Amino acid sequence: MGKGTDDDKKKARASKGKDKPKKLSNDVYEAELFRLQTELVRLQEWVKATGARIVIIFEGRDAAGKGGTIKRITEYLSPRVAKISALPAPTEREKGEWYFQKYVQHLPTKGEMVLFDRSWYNRAGVEKVMGFCTPQEHTLFLRQTPIFENMLQDDGILLRKYWFSVSDAEQLRRFRARLNDPVRQWKLSPMDLESLYRWEDYSRAKDEMMVHTDTKSSPWYVVESNIKKHARLNMISHLLSSIPYTDVDRPKVELPKRRPEGNYVRPSRDLSTYVPDHVASLMGDNA
Secondary structure, eight states: OHHHHHHHHHHHHHHHHHHSOOOOOHHHHHHHHHHHHHHHHHHHHHHHHHTOEEEEEEEESTTSSHHHHHHHHHTTSOTTTEEEEOOOSOOHHHHTSOTTHHHHTTSOOTTEEEEEESOGGGGGTHHHHHTOSOHHHHHHHHHHHHHHHHHHHHTTOEEEEEEEEOOHHHHHHHHHHHHTOTTTGGGOOHHHHHHHHTHHHHHHHHHHHHHHHOOSSSOEEEEEOSSHHHHHHHHHHHHHHTSOOOOOOOOOOOOOOOOOOOSOOOOOGGGSOOOOOHHHHHHHHHO
């Protein structure tokens, strides 16, 4: 009987191993990420040269990997061109405005792209589920959003919408990891924990949102994000493939020769206040 139990455990472990998705090696991931980031720089130069305007929306469950993907996209880009919009909860004044009004202020001008880390779709998700908006406001949002997005596109804005999809088990694992991580605890809020208990409510709200806003002219692209590194590569690759950017001519830059030494004398170091050498203390401890 004991042997049979051990055999069953071995089979269960073997079965679990087969079901576990295969992950890309770190070396391959880093190489492909850098290649894609190089392409993102080419895209940036095209945006600057042509005056293109791009809006990229990142939505999905809490801890689905949106923020990490945004970081990789903007890592080598100029903050003057690639701007991140992560707006806080509305102020009392904003609550009295047209719902889309505060987002309009953050739309790109010519030669810019804006990445919305959460967007106007807050009304279809957290506001709907947590009761922060009325049923009438939610219904109005679902009716107005396709019209609003068509207006953006009619004016020449390139709009891309990505939904990061993560399983409930993986979301819980990531929440637990954040709980004891001193540099990521700030990412875990009471609202995040509430989402665990309202998983089905969020699912219904997301399904309803998709019915009304996943349109032919402005589709949603779903990113499977149970494996964060895969999600990043898949999303960035798709984004690049969806925009017809090309190489642009850039002026050649040559470093000038140094001017001959003059009669400049550097002031004494004693006249300046320097930052203490913290690194030296670390090296001394390790010596």
